[in-house]
Amino acid sequence: MLTEELVPNRRLAKIYPRANLITFQNYHQPKASKKSANKNLKNFKELIGEFGEHTSIHGLGKPLAANISVVQRLFWTIGFLCALGMMIFVIQILAARYNRQQFKTVVNATNYPIYRIFFPEVHICNQNRLNWARFPSAKENYLRREHHNTHLDRLFTEVVALYDTFTFGRFDVFQNLSGQALHELNYVNFTSVAKFMSWRCDELFTNCVWRHTPMNCCDIFIMRRSTYGFCMSFNSLEMTEEQLRQKFDDKWPWRAARSGPGTGLKVRVLINEQLHSPYSTKQKGVMFMLMEPGVWWGYPNRVDVTGQVQVRINAQLSFYDDATRHISSRIRECVFDTERNSIDFRTLLNHVYMFENCQAECRQEYTMRFCNCSVDIFFPPSQYPPCKLSDMPCLVRHNII
Missing domain, CATH: 4.10.280 (MYOD Basic-Helix-Loop-Helix Domain, subunit B)
Structure with missing residues (x-):
């Protein structure tokens, strides 16, 4: 009897046949014809x-x-x-x-009635904005008696002379004041001094005509602040009484009845060189700005002393369609007045959103960021603290910004 140990390959042969015993049957499909x-x-x-x-x-x-x-x-x-x-x-x-998300400007209407469009605000300044004949009274009213005929008297005179042609972004004119005891005159409100010495309407204007009708210049011009200090404005909405008038008078601000020469404002501006600051070397003349009522400032235009200017205004209204609201303000580069929660929304206090009002507010925020004050002569009343004389060196250092 054979044991499993003597013939180990017999059992394996039943389970795992040798390779040479394995045969493969090839199935060949007939080739397609x-x-x-x-x-x-x-x-x-x-x-x-x-x-x-x-x-x-x-x-x-x-x-x-x-x-x-x-x-x-x-x-x-x-x-x-x-x-x-x-x-x-x-x-x-x-x-x-x-x-x-590009925008295109299309002409909505070419026959829109001219009388439905506000006549622009006309802002006029003498390039020398102070009547120096009132300087003695200003020093008497604003400089303390004990500071008369001292170095502070001379400093007061120098600062007031700089305000004669002071504009926003030209803080470098105060550079020569560095190193002086400016804090000793912090009690002087130089904005009030500039307002006191600014030209009155009867000193600046004569022969005012509106729509062929002679007018009293002081009835149609008011003094207000601007990026160029205190100047006179026609058809303005900056004063409280003018804003109240708009609520009850649907014809205010004024409009022109039709287009063409003589249908708007005509005025003669007086230079009064003999009353200018003796320290001023700036070229004499007049500056005017045209902007929509409710807009804080516009780009200036300058006229020489003997110049006669006739300004032709194109009556044009631009607006965004409501369909642009779904696009972010960063893409359309503007915001609607109702989007006050937008991070891009900026406007002056108690002013509607406009590009110029937004830019003016940004200017205030910059002076607040770097010098912690606002140069209030260039802006309407706001929540920001006004700059004192001792803050001027800070504005000089950051003038380029």
Whole structure:
């Protein structure tokens, strides 16, 4: 009797047959005949041709047509691919333009009635904004008696002379005051001094005419602050009484009845060189700004002493369509007056949102950030503390900013 140990390979042979005992049966499918292959190709061509005849893709039917030569098919294929590439290129351009959210200005109406548009505010300044004939009274009213005929008297005179042509962004004119005891005159409100010495309407204007009607200049011009100090304004909404008048008078601010010469404002401005500051070397003349009522400032225009200027104004209103509200303010680069929670919203206190009002508020925020005060002669009353004389060196250091 044989044991498992003597013939170990017999059991293994039953489970794992040797390799040379393994046979493989190959199953060979019969090759398709040439006739069958030609038939399938013909069916495919017919299918492609039928698709080309009924496809709605413009231009694709030509290269897929059944009865054309190889050269024609190649020509139409190249043309179709070129057209497809051009279409993809144009789509990319349009997609990029849409993503940039570009705005376009269109003419909404060319026959809008002129009488519905506010006549602009006319802001007029003498380039030498102080009447130096009132300087002795100003020193008597604002400089303490014990400081008369002292070095503080000379400092007071020098500062007031600088206010004669002082404008925002020209703080460098106070550079020569560095090193002096400026804090000793912090009690002087130089904005009040400048207002006291500013030109009155009867000193600055004569021969005022509005819409062919002679007017009293002091009835139609008021004094107000601006980026150039205290000047006179026509058709302004800056004063409280003018704002109240707008609520009860639907004809205020004034409007012109029609366009053309003589339908607006005519005024003669007096220079009064003999009453200018003896320390001023600036060229004599007049500066005026035109802006929409409720706007704080505009870009200045200057006129020489003997100049006669006729200003023609284009009556134009620009506005954004409400459809632009869904675009962020950073893309459209403006905000609506109702978007007061926007991080881009800036405007002067008690003023509607306008570009110029926003910029004026930003100027105040910059002086607050670097010098912790606001040069109040250039802005309407606000919540910011006014700059004192001792703050001027700080403004000089940051003038370029």
